[in-house]
Amino acid sequence: MTRRVGSAEELRAMAEVDDIQFYELRARLLEEPDPAHDGEHDAAGVEQRPKAAFRVMLDGSLLGFRLRLSVRSVAAEYVADAAAFFRLAEPVAVVEASAMNAFIEKEAFPVLYPFVRQSVFDLASKMGVETVLLGLTRPEDMDFTVDLAPPDAAYVENADVVSDE
Numbered sequence: 743m744t745r746r747v748g749s750a751e752e753l754r755a756m757a758e759v760d761d762i763q764f765y766e767l768r769a770r771l772l773e774e775p776d777p778a779h780d781g782e783h784d785a786a787g788v789e790q791r792p793k794a795a796f797r798v799m800l801d802g803s804l805l806g807f808r809l810r811l812s813v814r815s816v817a818a819e820y821v822a823d824a825a826a827f828f829r830l831a832e833p834v835a836v837v838e839a840s841a842m843n844a845f846i847e848k849e850a851f852p853v854l855y856p857f858v859r860q861s862v863f864d865l866a867s868k869m870g871v872e873t874v875l876l877g878l879t880r881p882e883d884m885d886f887t888v889d890l891a892p893p894d895a896a897y898v899e900n901a902d903v904v905s906d907e
Contacts, residue, residue, distance in 0.1 A: 744802070744835035750844030753830075753837060757805060757849070760829040762857055765808070768821040769865040792876070797825075798842060802833040807850035811858050817871040822861040826854040855879060 747753045792813040799806035808825035828850070837845075859876045866874040 744833040747834050747837045747841055749838075750841045750848065753805075753834075753841055753845045754849055756831040756834075757828040757845075758831075759826060759853055760804070761827040762824060762854065763827065764822075764824045764857075764861070766810075766821055766823040767861050767865060769869050770819045771869055771871065772816075772818055796846070798846065799825075800834060800837060803830040804828070805830055805834070805837075805850075807846055807854060809851070809854050809858055811862065813862050813874060813876065815866070815871070815874050818866065818869055820862045820865050820874065822858045822865075824854060824858055824861070826850055826857075851879075 747756075792811055794812075795810040797806075797808040799808070805828040806825050807828075808823070810821065810823040813820045813822075862874050862876060866872065
């Protein structure tokens with residue numbers, strides 16, 4: 743029998759980090775600075791608002807949180823796309839939206855973001871340009887509203903939420 747989860751605490755108690763999976767790591771050196779972006783970078787040359795897209799997947803006893811971060815610096819563009827997978831103690835059919843939002847904010851995002859941030863730093867280093875050091879991102883600065891699938895659907899499909907960091 744599958745379970746319905748109504749709180750972040752309940753979800754947190756049954757979840758363990760199982761894997762970190764990367765889907766895409768990419769960097770592209772800019773031949774010359776893009777004039778359309780002049781003045782929109784911080785002191786380190788990083789675009790003020792990297793673009794972030796989120797996706798959540800729930801499939802029985804596996805919960806996935808995917809983060810795709812696009813960053814632009816004066817010298818290059820970067821994409822890091824990865825997911826954190828959590829093994830659940832028992833199969834779950836439905837997670838209430840408020841519980842999922844809280845779990846993403848307090849657990850999934852803090853687990854995954856350091857991997858994505860480090861990937862952008864490493865890509866810049868390998869390209870021989872000034873490294874990109876993304877700052878701390880506080881969950882309250884992000885939009886974690888997730889459009890979950892109907893209660894009878896186990897897989898959360900097309901639950902992308904795009905936000906500016």
